[in-house]
Amino acid sequence: MVVHRIKMFILSLVCFIVPVHSSQLPNATIMDLSYKNMDFAMNLYRKIANYHDKNIFYSPLSVSTSFAALLMATDGLTHKEILQVCNLEQLDVDDQPQLIPRLFQDLQDNISHNGSLQVEQSMALFIRQNFEVEKTFEDDLKIFFQADINVLDFGNPKETIKSINDYVRQKTADKVPEMISTLNAMTQLLLVNTIFFQGAWQTPFNPNFTETAPFHIDNYNIVQVPMMFVEGRFYTMEDEPLGARVLKLPYKDGVSMLILLPNENMDYTMIDDEINATMFLNWISQLKKRKLEVRMPRFHLEQSYLLHDILPGMGLKSLFTYSADLTKLSKNKDLTLSEALHKAVIEVDEVGTTAAASTAVHISTHSLSMQFFINRPFFFSIYHEETKSLLFMGRVINPTKN
Known part of the structure; x- marks a missing residue:
């Protein structure tokens, strides 16, 4: 046959x-x-x-x-x-x-x-x-x-x-x-x-402030990356039980990037095993606007x-x-x-992004520092705000690797 x-x-x-x-x-x-x-x-x-x-x-x-x-x-x-x-x-x-x-x-x-x-x-x-x-x-x-x-x-x-x-x-x-x-x-x-x-970002990063800075892959490996900088009012929150912070970076016209940054003492693989759709929706609903300095690596x-x-x-x-x-x-x-x-x-660069590609979560919005420094492995999602539809998802362990 x-x-x-x-x-x-x-x-x-x-x-x-x-x-x-x-x-x-x-x-x-x-x-x-x-x-x-x-x-x-x-x-x-x-x-x-x-x-x-x-x-x-x-x-x-x-x-x-x-x-x-x-x-x-x-x-x-x-x-x-x-x-x-x-x-x-x-x-x-x-x-x-x-x-x-x-x-x-x-x-x-x-x-x-x-x-x-x-x-x-x-x-x-x-x-x-x-x-x-x-x-x-x-x-x-x-x-x-x-x-x-x-x-x-x-x-x-x-x-x-x-x-x-x-x-x-x-x-x-x-x-x-x-x-x-x-x-x-x-x-x-x-x-x-x-x-x-x-x-295009609603609030673009200023390319004049991009500078080389360390990114901590783990406790033993550090790479130098172009670190972007922007200051403004952004939606953020902290998920204390999970051990991570969340930041929303909106694009123009109803799409946003949601970044999940594990705390410094948190192994990202532990978070891999925990996050789910219900958490994602809860993060979005609990976001609060505050003035922040955001530092984020440029990556491809x-x-x-x-x-x-x-x-x-x-x-x-x-x-x-x-x-x-x-x-x-x-x-x-x-x-x-x-x-x-x-x-x-x-x-992902200073201007914006081009991409071709039920458990109860106890969430608190305790006071955060005035900086959101993405200098270690992080998760990100690009989603359509009106429908909450996930367009793209990813994890950055080493922003210098293609």
């Missing part, structure tokens, strides 16, 4: 699992979806963090959007596993098969409705000539994800690779110049999702992840095996997903 392979490329934190009730949410809202995506994002983050103690950066929205699209192509066990791993089980309503894709469509519309906000997400399907895709799946991709459908001559891999990389490069404003370098001869289809964000991260190596450990197993149920994608039953790649890039 010949098994055709599908390659899926996704462009674009930890495992605190909120109990999932069996009840469905037939009247689910964008906020319900954002919360589900947030929990998935943190579960995925924890899984990535288990692999290494290095920098992390990825787009949870890009990953979840891609697998939401793939939901429409799957059935049986594969469908159930995607729902479970992506934390979408409660949104899967028996008599509303289009509820989940519609919620993703509504979320995207809500994020992009502000014309001055530069958050652009796009999806494209690249299909081998003579490979027949089910019309319902193709139509739904266009309707709910505004996907571009492209038929390419996969027999000419050089031109196919160029076409796909050109698409990604154009959608990410040249931040990801090369998404793929090779193409499996058995590949029948590629699903590509891109997300691009470019934001470029990260790639093989999701087909990571997601099976979270429970998504059948999709990457010969038992994958992709019967809603094509009548050809001999299909499997061979690869799921994620690549994300972020640049």
Whole structure:
């Protein structure tokens, strides 16, 4: 039997699992979806963090959007596993098969409705000539994800690779110049999702005050980094039980970066094991404005992840095996997903950022010092304020490493 392979490329934190009730949410809202995506994002983050103690950066929205699209192509066990791993089980309503894709469509519309906000997400399907895709799946991709459908001559891999990389490069404003370098001869289809964000700080850092300063990776390793400086009124709070401080740095037009800085005596890996979606929302709700001097390293991260190596450990197993149920994608039953790649890039400087990519928490707002000095490993998230949707998440252990 010949098994055709599908390659899926996704462009674009930890495992605190909120109990999932069996009840469905037939009247689910964008906020319900954002919360589900947030929990998935943190579960995925924890899984990535288990692999290494290095920098992390990825787009949870890009990953979840891609697998939401793939939901429409799957059935049986594969469908159930995607729902479970992506934390979408409660949104899967028996008599509303289009509820989940519609919620993703509504979320995207809500994020992009502000014309001055530069958050652009796009999806494209690249299909081998003579490979027949089910019309319902193709139509739904266009309707709910505004996907571009492209038929390419996969027999000419050089031109196919160029076409796909050109698409990604154009959608990410040249931040990801090369998404793929090779193409499996058995590949029948590629699903590509891109997300691009470019934001200017509401209160920019003054480049004249940027100076070289030490960044403490751990008790034994120190690197010198360009440390930015800004003084102003910012939203901040302290989570005493967690042992960390939180700072919100807003961009223009409704997107913010939330920074979680562990206390000096706190091992960041301990916080890795604790933070979750409920905490994130509580931090946002408890922020208080005060005058602060903020020092933050300038950094650039470029990260790639093989999701087909990571997601099976979270429970998504059948999709990457010969038992994958992709019967809603094509009548050809001999299909499997061979690869799921994620690549994300972020640049943070004085002007702003360019990125192409339930436990009770006892929170106090005790008096903080007048400085917020980010000179040790920290976590950060870039989120859409109105929907609380996480666009990007990351961890900076060494800002000098790409």
